[in-house]
Structure formats: structure tokens, C-alpha cells
Amino acid sequence: MTAPTNEDWGKMHAKAWKDPEFRTLLEQDPTAAVKAYGEEIGKTFSKIVNVGDKPDNVHDDDLHEHDIAVAPPACC
Structure with a gap:
């Protein structure tokens, strides 16, 4: 599955x-905006958000403290 890269974001x-x-489209309908961007540059994104796997060294009870997540940059 292909998700937007940091460069794409x-x-x-x-x-x-x-x-x-x-x-406006990105703020109101990010899925449609990402799809439109992909069409514009010739890419097809099958995933808009890529959550990733939970790190091996993080226990479920400690997830509220986890702050090493990778996410698309904040915008606008």
C-alpha cells in the first residue's frame, strides 16, 4: 500500500x-485533496494515513505517554 511520503506532504x-x-479542500476533505494531488503528479495513494506498527519496547499501558509517532506535518 502506498501512502504519501513526507516529501509529498x-x-x-x-x-x-x-x-x-x-x-480549502485539504482542510475540509483531506482524503479528496490527497487523491487530487496524487492524480496531478501521477501517483495513486491507497493509504492516506500510515499509522505504523507499535514499537516493540512500548507496553500498551504506556501508550498514553508515547510521543515518538511519525505523522504528516501540521499545516496552515
């Missing part, structure tokens, strides 16, 4: 800063 944010219509 950066380019989407740059596009949102330059294109108010895309920014």
Missing part, C-alpha cells in the same frame, strides 16, 4: 499555501 502544504482552493 511538504509539496501538498506548499500547494495549499499557493492555491486557496486546494487549501
